[in-house]
Amino acid sequence: MKEPTIQIIILNFRTPDMTLRCMETALRDIRTVPGEVLVIDNDSGDGSYELIRDTAQEHGWFDDGRLRVIASDHNGGFGAGMNIGFATPLSNGADPDYFYLLNSDAFPQPGAMRLLRDFLMANTGAGMVGSYLQGVDGEPHCTAFRYPTIAGEFEGAARTGVFSRLLKNAVVPMGIPTQETRVDWTAGASLMIRREVIEEVGGFDETFFLYYEETDLCHRAARAGWSTHYLPASEVIHIGSASTGMKTWARTPQYWFDSRLHYFTKTHGRLYATFATLARISGTLIWKTRCLIQSKPQADPPGFLVDLITHSIRATARRHPTTRREPSHSTLVSEDPK
Structure with a gap:
């Protein structure tokens, strides 16, 4: 063979x-x-x-x-x-x-x-x-x-034990499996x-x-x-x-919000995407409240919540249908010597 x-x-x-x-x-x-x-x-x-x-x-x-x-x-x-x-x-x-x-x-x-x-x-x-x-x-x-789901968006943003336990089957990260696992x-x-x-x-x-x-x-x-x-x-x-610099973002880039919205809209529809964003906003507000009360460190890049809300409003105002861009197979302008 x-x-x-x-x-x-x-x-x-x-x-x-x-x-x-x-x-x-x-x-x-x-x-x-x-x-x-x-x-x-x-x-x-x-x-x-x-x-x-x-x-x-x-x-x-x-x-x-x-x-x-x-x-x-x-x-x-x-x-x-x-x-x-x-x-x-x-x-x-x-x-x-x-x-x-x-x-x-x-x-x-x-x-x-x-x-x-x-x-x-x-x-x-x-x-x-x-x-x-x-x-x-x-x-x-x-x-x-x-x-990612509506429940997962809320849990990941709230970062609060009681919600994580209640929504354990929606937590997006599965931890570090020690044996082969279907994901x-x-x-x-x-x-x-x-x-x-x-x-x-x-x-x-x-x-x-x-x-x-x-x-x-x-x-x-x-x-x-x-x-x-x-x-x-x-x-x-x-x-x-290494290429994106995500670990040191001073502000979440527009393309991250675009990709997130496109995924939810494409996979589940516009209404679901709206509720997923509302869940993320609600969870983030809970975490921010805990930060104020318990002096916890901020977990998101600066201005994340404002940027998320602003992006959502602008996306709603545009109301453009979300369509898949077919692979372009970009022109190759150079190739190594043979």
Whole structure:
């Protein structure tokens, strides 16, 4: 039986040094299985593409034909960049059997990728499987989640034990499972996807610039009968938010609110999205009240509640229908030497 092929897709946006480190790790693993590494520069505009290409050339990483580095002509966000990877066949023209999405700030431990592939090979109903992620400090990153709901929005914003206990089945983060677990969705930092899933449900919805795109993809896959799983034996070191700067946001960016609203509206309808926002506002007010009474630290970026309300009002005033943007498969303006 022919061993299945893997296309590792790494998206770079202004993190060339980390991307090079990630590439080196990916090349180590791809040489143990049939497949290739595809690095896509998402229109960084800072010389990242040239630096990555030239460094790979100097190290001889192109020599065995297992690496390609290409550049997109525009930055359409995470999903748009990954869709380029889905649309790019292997260098021999064949379609890969599996896509392995790997963040530029994620570094798989030896064997992590193979474990994900072997899991999908052994479980024909599984469409996607993600890894256990931990920071460079050894702290685990939660990447096993339930779908966002009205109840989950309230619980996550209120951050209050009594509500969390009452709504325990709606809490979005599932903690850190210690064994293989079926989940609603998992992070795309280290995610193996069966090619048939993409063929059946399409790639990422490019309406999401950043955030909620993995949630949406897993949700569409589940509707088509494909399950998503979390495999803790596949271990990956993950820095986190390297390209987005989420950990140090001085203000929540507009695209986060846009993505959140698009997810709820697309998945459940406009009325449900409105109640989800009201639940988030109510929960946030409860937490802010606790902060005043109990001197608890603020948990959201500055101005979050005002920005959420303002965004909701503006979105209601626009009343534009929410539609899915088909993958653009952006023009590739540069490619590595062969």
